[in-house]
Amino acid sequence: MTAKTLYDKIWDAHVVHEAEDGTCLLYIDMHLTHEVTSAQAFEGLRMAGRPVRRPELTVAVPDHNVPTDVGRATGEISDPEAKLQIDTLRKNAADFGVTYFDVNDVRQGIVHIIGPEQGLTQPGMTIVCGDSHTATHGAFGALAHGIGTSEVEHVLATQTLIQKKSKNMLVKVNGTLPLGVTAKDITLTVIGKTGTAGGTGYVIEYAGEAIESLSMEGRMTVCNMAIEGGARAGLIAPDEKTFQYVMGRPYAPKGAAWEQAIAFWKTLKSDEGAHYDKVIEFDASEIEPVVTWGTSPEDVLPISAVVPSPDSFKGGKVSAATRSLEYMGLKPGQALKDIEIDTVFIGSCTNGRIEDLREVAKVMEGRKVKDGIRAMIVPGSGLVRAQAEEEGIAQKLIDAGFEWRMAGCSMCLGMNPDQLKPGERCASTSNRNFEGRQGRGGRTHLLSPAMAAAAAVTGRLTDVRELS
């Protein structure tokens, strides 16, 4: 028997048909949908008079457009486009018999947060969503693809996806993470090494002691950004931690089905000697807390570094870096630690989970948000929010000077009222720092929740390890 990678195993278990050119029809176990990329897909079905093939394997939740002010529970959504998209999702879910968590349901939240939280995300599954950060679910050893709207329609109609197999890449992070270094620093460091195109054509499996040592939340943070490194998906082999996380969640298997599931899940790891087309290996001790300085997630450096000179790059990156620095309002040679910020955003599907909020609370212990800094915390789901309130974290963060908001994508992207003004600079725990991502003219520095908290305290990018 040939040795297989985890990716090979999940793939093989889901191929319904393989054409001569290698194009496959893949069975899909779980289909998550949100308001931005599903409307046309449902409409396509309606026009063709087709039902959703497996409505019980399809879940819908509004996240991108929802306002996150606490008043939303009682008020109308004022932006007509957002309101239309959310109303449409609600109607589509009702018409097609799809499970739907409405705006003010405590289970509402960012689609990639609620999947794992509800136990919809399970090891060995194929999961799709019309959203690039679907890679997040790979943290459970699920093959999770982001798909486009026409593919959403295809999956709704057939519960299958047309795919060609990607190549296998192994990213192995050995050793122990230094103090103050987190999952976000790992994933940004990997992208710094490979570039945003380094993963193109691959599915990345993350392994090694540093990955194994991460909590499920941390593993989700790592896989979430696989897509920013160009990969088709990210994967981490499930283990005891994974099983413990899934156990007892609303949609997790129960009783005998649970025992059966566990027996299968335990087989989900790459075999000894399995072939990878590319291997990247490095030691966790190399990783420092990092921040981005430019307008691509690969523009990342340790916090101790200075803003690079465009001349230090090669080829097209020279002009890209020049443009980035101009947009970001930065000068080569400037210490990253000297960069002053106006806003701190803690949230998104990268870092909007309970552990992230605990991390922020830990850094804020005995400290306050600096005067004049707008610091917002947007829990990734209503349940994360409720848990943080129950743990007393929410009150501590409010007392420290943070805004405590309702769940949604929020300032991760400018599709709702939470936006930067032109020229405003934000320390953000999200995953994309593209031009205009957080609002037109807004400037984004990506970093970990601990580093974002440190920036909130000092009003500039700060090494969390040096906070006095």
Ligand SMILES: CC(C)[C@H](C(=O)O)[C@@H](O)C(=O)O
């Ligand atoms: C709006 C949606 C299609 C988009 C994505 O696919 O990733 C968004 O979630 C993002 O993060 O940019």
Ligand code: SF4
């Ligand atoms: S939180 Fe950000 S990255 Fe995640 S799905 Fe929403 S917009 Fe996309």
